[in-house]
Amino acid sequence: KAKALGRNCFHSFDAGLSYEMRNKARLGDELRAAIGSSQICLHFQPLYTMPDNQIAACEALVRWNHPVRGMIPPDQFIGLAEENGLIHELGEWVLRAACREAVCWPPHVKVAVNVSPVQFRNSRFMAIVQSALMEAGLVPHRLEVEITENIFVQNSAVNRDILRQLADMGCSVVLDDFGTGYSALSYLRLFSFQKIKIDRSFVKELPEKSASGIIQAIVSLAQSMDIPTTAEGVETQEQWARLHAMGCSEAQGFLLGRPEPVAAIRERLGVRDVVMS
Numbered sequence: 608k609a610k611a612l613g614r615n616c617f618h619s620f621d622a623g624l625s626y627e628m629r630n631k632a633r634l635g636d637e638l639r640a641a642i643g644s645s646q647i648c649l650h651f652q653p654l655y656t657m658p659d660n661q662i663a664a665c666e667a668l669v670r671w672n673h674p675v676r677g678m679i680p681p682d683q684f685i686g687l688a689e690e691n692g693l694i695h696e697l698g699e700w701v702l703r704a705a706c707r708e709a710v711c712w713p714p715h716v717k718v719a720v721n722v723s724p725v726q727f728r729n730s731r732f733m734a735i736v737q738s739a740l741m742e743a744g745l746v747p748h749r750l751e752v753e754i755t756e757n758i759f760v761q762n763s764a765v766n767r768d769i770l771r772q773l774a775d776m777g778c779s780v781v782l783d784d785f786g787t788g789y790s791a792l793s794y795l796r797l798f799s800f801q802k803i804k805i806d807r808s809f810v811k812e813l814p815e816k817s818a819s820g821i822i823q824a825i826v827s828l829a830q831s832m833d834i835p836t837t838a839e840g841v842e843t844q845e846q847w848a849r850l851h852a853m854g855c856s857e858a859q860g861f862l863l864g865r866p867e868p869v870a871a872i873r874e875r876l877g878v879r880d881v882v883m884s
């Protein structure tokens with residue numbers, strides 16, 4: 608009897624697990640088919656200089672419009688793509704599409720692209736970046752590559768080399784979501800970054816005292832190394848004013864502009880008469 612019960616337990620557990628696994632495998636297959644189709648597209652969110660509110664850059668944020676499930680946010684498929692290896696194909700598509708879009712913008716506006724640590728491990732990564740820029744006809748200094756602190760978890764010699772190559776080419780290397788990962792402050796000295804983005808989780812808590820303290824510390828540290836800072840997730844005028852008072856150089860968030868489709872970002876940038884591609 609005990610044996611039968613054990614078997615039942617095992618079966619129900621197994622069935623639950625395999626449902627989840629099958630679901631994941633199916634979503635993976637659907638993602639593979641979606642890359643390169645109109646289901647996958649980019650939205651762009653502006654980054655504004657402080658305090659004069661000029662658009663310095665727009666960040667490419669990938670969107671998956673699934674025919675049955677609707678809009679799936681990137682947090683729900685980037686991780687999957689990293690697990691099943693599709694991130695290489697997806698990331699390459701994002702990079703090429705973002706560069707192609709940015710050539711239509713005024714030349715002082717840069718394009719920021721999120722790059723997964725998994726993409727860094729691809730030996731072709733630098734070649735892909737170069738080819739994306741060349742193919743689009745975009746000068747390297749208009750590309751900002753956003754990476755997270757997770758990049759430091761492993762193989763720092765290789766990563767350090769790639770970051771240096773990107774900087775040598777003229778691209779900006781930006782440290783995204785700063786303050787949330789495995790960061791040790793020593794990384795800021797070992798690797799050179801052109802910009803640090805302060806994570807939304809701190810900005811959200813403003814004007815709360817400990818969040819203010821952390822943001823002020825990050826901004827001061829960055830300033831001492833001549834690195835500009837962008838505050839993410841700025842939603843209120845009060846947050847904006849405090850960030851400005853603390854010496855932040857750029858702001859990004861719903862207060863200033865949400866991520867929006869290509870047509871809307873072009874209108875925001877005053878781009879006219881460009882044939883939609």
Ligand code: C2E
Nearest residue numbers: 668669680681682685701721722723840841842860861866
């Ligand atoms: P991220 O790079 O930190 O991008 C900022 C996220 O914060 C975006 O979410 C954006 O919509 C959201 N956001 C911006 N301003 C505000 C605000 O004022 N309030 C709130 N509540 N949210 C705000 P999204 O588009 O859902 O992207 C989530 C994350 O997915 C990104 O975080 C990035 O890590 C990742 N991601 C997006 N696109 C790509 C991509 O093409 N490649 C890779 N590897 N990752 C991507």
Ligand code: MG
Nearest residue numbers: 666721753783
């Ligand atoms: Mg980002």
Ligand code: MG
Nearest residue numbers: 783784804839
């Ligand atoms: Mg971020």
Ligand code: MG
Nearest residue numbers: 783784806807
């Ligand atoms: Mg984030």
